[in-house]
Amino acid sequence: MKGHADYKDALALAALDSADEAELRALDAHLASCGECRAELRALRDTAAALALAAPPLAPPPELRARLLAALKATPREGARKPGETEREAVAGRAAASAHDAGRGSNVVSFEEARRGSRRVIFSRPAFVFGAIAAALVVCALAAATVALWRSNSAMKSQLASVSVALTETRDELGEMRGELARARQERELLSAPDARTADLVGTKAAQSARARLTYDARTGEAMLVATDLPPAPAGRAYQLWFIADGKPLPGSVFTTDARGRAETHGTIPPEGRRAQGFAVTLEPAGGAQSPTGEMYLRGTT
Amino acid sequence: MPDTREQPDNELLRSVARGDESALAAIYDRYSSILLGLLLRILHSRGEAEDVLQEVFLQVWRKAADFDESRGRAFTWLVTLARSRAIDRLRALDARTRAATASAAEPSEEVSDASADAFRAEQREIVRRALAELSEDQRTALLLAYQEGLTQTEIAARLNQPLGTVKTRTRAGLMKLRELLRDKFEGANALF
Numbered sequence: 001m002k003g004h005a006d007y008k009d010a011l012a013l014a015a016l017d018s019a020d021e022a023e024l025r026a027l028d029a030h031l032a033s034c035g036e037c038r039a040e041l042r043a044l045r046d047t048a049a050a051l052a053l054a055a056p057p058l059a060p061p062p063e064l065r066a067r068l069l070a071a072l073k074a075t076p077r078e079g080a081r082k083p084g085e086t087e088r089e090a091v092a093g094r095a096a097a098s099a100h101d102a103g104r105g106s107n108v109v110s111f112e113e114a115r116r117g118s119r120r121v122i123f124s125r126p127a128f129v130f131g132a133i134a135a136a137l138v139v140c141a142l143a144a145a146t147v148a149l150w151r152s153n154s155a156m157k158s159q160l161a162s163v164s165v166a167l168t169e170t171r172d173e174l175g176e177m178r179g180e181l182a183r184a185r186q187e188r189e190l191l192s193a194p195d196a197r198t199a200d201l202v203g204t205k206a207a208q209s210a211r212a213r214l215t216y217d218a219r220t221g222e223a224m225l226v227a228t229d230l231p232p233a234p235a236g237r238a239y240q241l242w243f244i245a246d247g248k249p250l251p252g253s254v255f256t257t258d259a260r261g262r263a264e265t266h267g268t269i270p271p272e273g274r275r276a277q278g279f280a281v282t283l284e285p286a287g288g289a290q291s292p293t294g295e296m297y298l299r300g301t302t
Numbered sequence: 303m304p305d306t307r308e309q310p311d312n313e314l315l316r317s318v319a320r321g322d323e324s325a326l327a328a329i330y331d332r333y334s335s336i337l338l339g340l341l342l343r344i345l346h347s348r349g350e351a352e353d354v355l356q357e358v359f360l361q362v363w364r365k366a367a368d369f370d371e372s373r374g375r376a377f378t379w380l381v382t383l384a385r386s387r388a389i390d391r392l393r394a395l396d397a398r399t400r401a402a403t404a405s406a407a408e409p410s411e412e413v414s415d416a417s418a419d420a421f422r423a424e425q426r427e428i429v430r431r432a433l434a435e436l437s438e439d440q441r442t443a444l445l446l447a448y449q450e451g452l453t454q455t456e457i458a459a460r461l462n463q464p465l466g467t468v469k470t471r472t473r474a475g476l477m478k479l480r481e482l483l484r485d486k487f488e489g490a491n492a493l494f
């Protein structure tokens with residue numbers, strides 16, 4: 001019959017996770033029935049942990065902390081009681097979780113169990129039985145890990161999808177902002193010309209909320225028209241701008257709107273149109289017309 | 303809301319078990335430099351060490367409810383998690399890679415400013431001095447076991463010494479270390 005004294009070496013080596021297989025097995029059997037040696041092992045483990053301080057500390061890069069904290073959100077905690085779960089259910093779940101993890105990480109289950117998985121190399125007969133148990137635990141752990149991976153994979157896929165949607169939206173918004181910026185710049189350039197003119201057009205009864213602004217350089221004829229809130233043109237039809245000079249309409253550019261009723265068109269006003277006093281927008285055949293034929297949607301004067 | 307920087311490890315782990323992310327961040331801020339230093343010693347690769355560090359804290363997050371303070375100190379629990387993950391990683395790495403990295407020059411001592419934690423810097427100094435009081439043989443055996451994750455048989459082979467001799471030195475070294483640290487780390491002043 002062996003006594004405590006026979007386990008002194010094994011305890012020290014186990015505390016350092018440096019014991020060999022056979023030694024560890026014999027110690028485990030003794031620990032199962034000896035509280036004194038269990039307490040001694042705990043105390044020696046605390047001493048061994050001090051050796052962690054012998055290595056020079058190394059500050060992790062700040063991104064690592066940020067990445068970790070972000071990862072917490074996607075990592076379910078085990079043994080945590082979910083809202084509505086009873087204490088008993090939580091304890092049962094915790095026990096199952098510990099079994100799946102083969103004791104790794106828990107200081108309730110013997111630390112030695114955790115070591116066995118990584119140290120086992122020889123398959124003696126009793127070791128083989130341990131091996132079979134360990135293998136079964138590994139299978140359980142793998143199954144749990146697979147489910148967890150599958151779950152986090154689907155979670156990541158849906159996160160990726162929403163990120164991609166957000167990205168597309170952002171890209172669209174960015175494109176829109178760029179367009180607006182370019183427009184604003186062009187408008188400013190036009191307005192800075194010495195002979196700059198603007199005309200505000202308002203909606204007729206056909207489109208009361210529609211508005212448009214025509215900006216042009218009376219010297220060069222360079223012009224831009226921005227319209228909002230026009231109803232979408234029916235198939236085969238388009239809007240056309242008219243310059244009214246001396247009571248006579250001169251044809252301008254033909255355009256359509258986007259889905260939200262916005263339109264933007266650029267062009268050059270012919271010389272006779274540059275001294276126009278009035279402007280109008282009508283709905284015409286898609287190719288445009290030489291004189292207005294359709295209903296008027298916008299009108300205005302300089 | 304108590305200041306997490308002042309809370310004992312046990313209390314922080316209890317908060318982590320309840321899902322308190324700021325408590326996990328506090329534990330991280332307290333120990334990540336020490337653990338990364340240890341992981342680098344074991345793994346000889348900064349990339350692997352950072353990787354394992356992340357895994358360790360995710361495990362702390364998932365498993366904090368398993369920590370039972372009546373069965374050991376929080377620091378011991380953390381270090382044990384870190385070491386066993388690192389040793390598993392080491393054994394999973396290709397043996398060739400391992401030999402190549404292990405023979406590479408020791409990583410430069412990139413000491414953090416110890417996050418200005420004078421208390422832990424003092425504890426490190428105490429451990430360093432205690433180790434200096436061990437015999438060269440004892441120190442070597444202890445560090446090969448703890449930092450390289452070697453079994454006694456592996457250490458005997460590495461040092462070309464009889465197994466019994468190595469075991470005796472290792473145990474003697476650990477017992478002496480315990481004596482040297484006994485007064486320092488017990489009671490209210492206990493770090494771990």
Ligand SMILES: [Zn+2]
Pocket residue numbers: 003004007030034036037038
């Ligand atoms: Zn005993």
